[in-house]
Amino acid sequence: MNRYIIIILSIAAGLISSCGTKEAPKKETTAATTAAPAAETADVVTLTPEQASNAGIALGRAEKRSIHTNLKVNGTIDVVPENVISVSIPLGGYVRRTTLMPGERVAKGAVLATIEDQQYIQLQQDYLTAQSRLTYLEAEYKRQQQLNSTRATSDKVYQQALAEYEAQRILFAALAEKLRLIGIDPARLTEKTLTRTINLYAPIGGYITKVNVNPGKYASPTDVLFELVNTSTLHLSLTVFENNAGSIKEGQIVTCYSNINPARKYKAKVHLITPSIDKDRATGVHCDFIDADKDLIPGLYMNAEIEMENAERDCLPEGAVVTWENENYIFVETGKDSYKMTKVQIGTPDEGFVPVISPLPAGQIVTVNAYALLSKLKNSSEE
DSSP, X not given: OHHHHHHHHHHHHHHHHHHHTOOOOOOOOOHHHHSOOOOBOSSEEEOOHHHHHHHTOEEEOOEEEEEOOEEEEEEEEEEOGGGEEEEOOSXXXXXXXXXXXXXXXXXXXXXXXXXXXXXXXXXXXXXXHHHHHHHHHHHHHHHHHHHHHTTSSOHHHHHHHHHHHHHHHXXXXXXXXXXXXXXXXXXXXXXXXXXXXXXXXXXXOEEEEEEOOOTTOEEOTTOOOEEEEOTTSEEEEEEEEHHHHTTOOTTOEEEEEESSOTTOOEEEEEEEEOSSOOTTSEXXXXXXXXSOOTTOOTTOEEXXXXXXXXXXXXXXXXXXXEEETTEEEEEEEEETTEEEEEEEOBOOOXXXXXXXXXXXXXXXXXXXXXXXXXXXXXXHHHO
């Protein structure tokens, strides 16, 4: 019995001894714990040495190149001011008749409206009365002139007759001009042709764009009754921002198209450049069409490209510029394997190079495979 107890105790002691001397498992060291991950912010990407070697990127700087570029701008179709006419009545009156509506085409000299008022009768009466008195004063002046030449009358009487005659001539001429102003020919006016109505005529041929009257309405001299537009001469009005304004010259060729029919291209030539910058930091460029047609109407929005002269510009290889959300960017080195995404404005690529219009930042620029950095930056930001 005692022998069995000794054996059991010996086995238990062995087990305890083996448990106490058992080695703790070693921790495994993996490459994942030793390699630092790439760090990114909103516009900066930093690569590990392994990622940098696999990205296939190269660094460089912009180089000056003589390159042909097109400047993309926009604007509207406009009409020269002399072809937009606001029609008013020189002397107020009531509209008796008009049948025109916006959109109608009228010829030069066409009757736009018939106006009536009693002041027209009074003006004609004053003219005929002045004409009759002028005839009398002219005869009196000549009579006094003859008498004065023989010293049969005094100089004072002669001078008085002359003054009255000259004053009546001025009054008569002024009344004649007033009649012409409202469309009445004074040479044809007699007591039998007196009228209470006048016609309002179109000063140019074109389209009616505004009608602000109706029969029975009183029109004052300050009211615009009609607006006419002659579309025979259209021009293109473009907006160019100040950083490109100095590159625009008269005579440059412009290619433009509308959003309605982008396939139809029109040619124009720069005619005038507004020599000032407005509050939006832009200036106006006015162009004459070379091949306009009936599809172009005033106010139509147009996209345009101005052909710039060959000039020395900062250029980068096409592989240096990336596009993200309709904007163009480059990557500039900020440290060891660290690059900042920077927005730029570019011109039209030419022979594998992209002209950069906006100022370039200091530092080395990624010139090859910049899209690898864009992919790394955007994929990391989405994780």
